[in-house]
Amino acid sequence: MVDPAARMSELRDLLHFHGYRYYVLSSPLITDAEYDALYNELVELEKAHPDLITPDSPTQRSGNDLSEEFAKVRHVAPILSLANGYSVEDVRAWEERTLKLLPSGTILSYTLEPKLDGLTVVLTYENGVLVQAATRGNGEVGDDVTPNIRTIRTVPLRIPAHANGMTAPERLVVRGEVMYLKRDFEALNARQIEAGLPPFINARNAASGALKQKDSRITASRPLTAYVYQVVASSGIMLDKQWDMLEYLGNMGFLIAPGAAYYPTLEQIEAEIPKWEANRDALDYEIDGVVIKVNDLRIAAELGVVGKDPRGALAYKFPAREGSTKLLRAVFTVGRTGRVIPNAQLEPVFIGGITVSNATLHNFDYVKALDVRVGDTVVVKRMGDVIPNVVGVIAGARTGSETAITPPEHCPYCDTRIVHPEDAVDYYCPNVRCPERVYRQVEFFVSRGALDIDGLGAQTVKTLIEKGFISDEADLFDLAEKRDQLLELEGFAEKKVDKLLTGIQAAKERPLARVITALGIEGVGSTIAADLAVHFGSLDAIQNASAEELNEVEGIGEVLAGGIRAWFDDPFHSGIVGKLRERGVNMQGAPRERAGDSLEGKTFVLTGTLPTLTREQATDLIESHGGKVVSSVSKKTSFVLMGDSPGSKAEKAAKLSVPILSEADFRALLGIE
Ligand code: IVH
Numbered sequence: 108m109v110d111p112a113a114r115m116s117e118l119r120d121l122l123h124f125h126g127y128r129y130y131v132l133s134s135p136l137i138t139d140a141e142y143d144a145l146y147n148e149l150v151e152l153e154k155a156h157p158d159l160i161t162p163d164s165p166t167q168r169s170g171n172d173l174s175e176e177f178a179k180v181r182h183v184a185p186i187l188s189l190a191n192g193y194s195v196e197d198v199r200a201w202e203e204r205t206l207k208l209l210p211s212g213t214i215l216s217y218t219l220e221p222k223l224d225g226l227t228v229v230l231t232y233e234n235g236v237l238v239q240a241a242t243r244g245n246g247e248v249g250d251d252v253t254p255n256i257r258t259i260r261t262v263p264l265r266i267p268a269h270a271n272g273m274t275a276p277e278r279l280v281v282r283g284e285v286m287y288l289k290r291d292f293e294a295l296n297a298r299q300i301e302a303g304l305p306p307f308i309n310a311r312n313a314a315s316g317a318l319k320q321k322d323s324r325i326t327a328s329r330p331l332t333a334y335v336y337q338v339v340a341s342s343g344i345m346l347d348k349q350w351d352m353l354e355y356l357g358n359m360g361f362l363i364a365p366g367a368a369y370y371p372t373l374e375q376i377e378a379e380i381p382k383w384e385a386n387r388d389a390l391d392y393e394i395d396g397v398v399i400k401v402n403d404l405r406i407a408a409e410l411g412v413v414g415k416d417p418r419g420a421l422a423y424k425f426p427a428r429e430g431s432t433k434l435l436r437a438v439f440t441v442g443r444t445g446r447v448i449p450n451a452q453l454e455p456v457f458i459g460g461i462t463v464s465n466a467t468l469h470n471f472d473y474v475k476a477l478d479v480r481v482g483d484t485v486v487v488k489r490m491g492d493v494i495p496n497v498v499g500v501i502a503g504a505r506t507g508s509e510t511a512i513t514p515p516e517h518c519p520y521c522d523t524r525i526v527h528p529e530d531a532v533d534y535y536c537p538n539v540r541c542p543e544r545v546y547r548q549v550e551f552f553v554s555r556g557a558l559d560i561d562g563l564g565a566q567t568v569k570t571l572i573e574k575g576f577i578s579d580e581a582d583l584f585d586l587a588e589k590r591d592q593l594l595e596l597e598g599f600a601e602k603k604v605d606k607l608l609t610g611i612q613a614a615k616e617r618p619l620a621r622v623i624t625a626l627g628i629e630g631v632g633s634t635i636a637a638d639l640a641v642h643f644g645s646l647d648a649i650q651n652a653s654a655e656e657l658n659e660v661e662g663i664g665e666v667l668a669g670g671i672r673a674w675f676d677d678p679f680h681s682g683i684v685g686k687l688r689e690r691g692v693n694m695q696g697a698p699r700e701r702a703g704d705s706l707e708g709k710t711f712v713l714t715g716t717l718p719t720l721t722r723e724q725a726t727d728l729i730e731s732h733g734g735k736v737v738s739s740v741s742k743k744t745s746f747v748l749m750g751d752s753p754g755s756k757a758e759k760a761a762k763l764s765v766p767i768l769s770e771a772d773f774r775a776l777l778g779i780e
Pocket residue numbers: 187188189220221222223224225226227284336337364398417420422
């Protein structure tokens with residue numbers, strides 16, 4: 108059993124050291140999440156042993172984001188923090204503790220809100236006009252960042268933002284969170300990398316940087332978003348429920364914490380939490396947990412505060428998605444187009460529930476912008492199922508023995524000299540017969556979005572290539588003649604082989620758009636493939652089209668048109684197309700059965716995931732009613748059909764005033780159930 112006094116002293120030392128590295132030297136050795144873990148451990152020990160709290164404990168100094176360069180603002184009420192919970196047990200214990208402090212028989216109900224991962228701002232409105240905006244600072248005094256906050260379009264400069272019959276109180280002080288939407292953050296980092304600058308490690312750091320600009324024109328160029336979730340002080344608002352308050356704030360024109368909801372019982376909250384966690388990646392914004400709040404604000408006020416944390420609310424924190432570890436080696440993968448992708452092999456690190464030992468470094472521009480080297484301690488971020496990312500380097504941990512990551516001179520799979528086309532970001536293995544390229548291409552050819560051949564997983568593809576059964580994707584269609592030899596392969600039982608051969612046979616009949624997609628031409632995804640299929644009607648016509656003719660298809664620019672032309676001109680590719688043709692793969696666009704012509708002359712753009720229809724089904728419906736699906740939004744687009752997690756197309760549609768339809772609207776338009 109560790110002596111708590113000794114551990115507490117050790118934690119204080121560690122926190123002082125890492126705090127100094129972070130705040131004074133701006134050269135941290137550990138991630139924010141690791142720092143928080145140490146901090147939380149100390150908080151817990153101090154709760155258990157209040158007599159061992161020392162005045163120099165880092166917990167005795169509340170967070171401070173004060174900067175000498177800004178005027179100071181004294182907050183009208185302390186800007187509090189939140190106690191954390193990490194499990195259902197913590198949530199139940201919190202309710203139990205709360206109920207014990209209240210008259211017996213009290214029944215509590217709650218709001219559940221996302222815990223937005225940004226920076227607190229405190230906004231003061233006088234007679235409906237924004238007069239001041241401040242950071243949290245140390246909770247008592249913050250930095251005056253009014254000019255910067257004014258640049259944020261989601262912060263109303265006047266409330267109510269729309270004349271709606273409501274009047275603003277004489278004074279209203281609200282609290283909210285300033286942050287980057289994920290897509291804005293990604294765009295920002297893409298610009299940083301393009302300019303050869305290091306990308307920001309995470310959206311929160313980037314938002315903090317934007318908010319602390321002395322020149323608000325710089326803040327204005329950074330598209331921040333602000334959500335509001337609390338009233339700090341007000342004159343004359345009679346609402347006494349958090350849920351009513353959120354509704355009120357929404358009516359005043361604030362963007363309120365999206366997805367916030369009222370629940371009469373804690374059981375319901377418990378059922379909702381895993382949904383938030385599972386859905387975390389699909390949201391437009393980063394959350395690091397959810398916040399449970401006692402709905403009755405009078406009760407919440409009575410419950411009071413312990414330390415800096417109001418008793419009437421609890422932050423349920425999700426596991427951190429970031430960790431730091433050592434980059435042991437750089438390895439290079441080669442994709443189907445020959446593109447070389449640098450990857451980091453890592454000392455295994457446990458992040459958010461899984462062990463991570465590989466992460467992508469994207470491309471060599473990214474490597475250069477990050478200045479990441481072998482031997483570095485790196486920050487790794489993991490999101491959902493995607494490959495983890497190296498997002499930053501802890502430069503302070505360098506010893507001098509780190510070595511640069513440079514593109515390989517030869518392909519690690521076929522030893523061909525790697526090429527770097529002028530003006531291209533990427534490096535390529537130019538050998539179209541490179542076994543790794545063939546493997547990746549065949550894997551893509553048979554995948555769900557392409558020819559969707561049943562029974563052909565990655566391992567089977569690998570075996571078929573290794574054993575010499577296929578040397579390109581067209582060879583798949585010769586396998587039927589080699590049934591006996593296939594049966595001799597280890598793990599290729601009769602049932603499996605027959606399933607495979609049936610699947611391959613069936614794939615010959617796939618619609619033209621899918622065949623085009625499966626070819627794997629760079630830049631030709633399923634939407635462009637469908638556009639090509641509709642426009643030209645057959646693969647022969649596409650193959651014979653000039654770059655100018657290809658350029659006539661909506662959504663195909665000059666560069667892509669040239670790329671498609673060059674692809675067909677490559678003898679290796681035209682050879683494959685020839686083989687596919689000989690083996691009876693469909694090369695004709697089927698004349699469509701017409702279900703009606705109500706969409707005649709209308710063009711649609713699809714974005715996001717629709718609740719029930721797949722992309723293909725929606726396209727089919729549109730086309731069978733005489734409409735057209737194109738890949739990018741322009742003023743000429745008739746409708747944007749939008750599902751969940753839409754991309755930038757939705758934004759563009761809004762900008763160009765193109766009507767946006769949900770699946771339900773779309774069904775109504777076609778008069779289908
Ligand atoms: S309520 C007394 N609600 O989380 C009220 N905070 O870990 C305390 N945060 O500093 C805040 N989303 O910056 C509240 N829906 C939400 C929130 C939220 C994010 C942040 C806030 C706070 C931090 C505490």
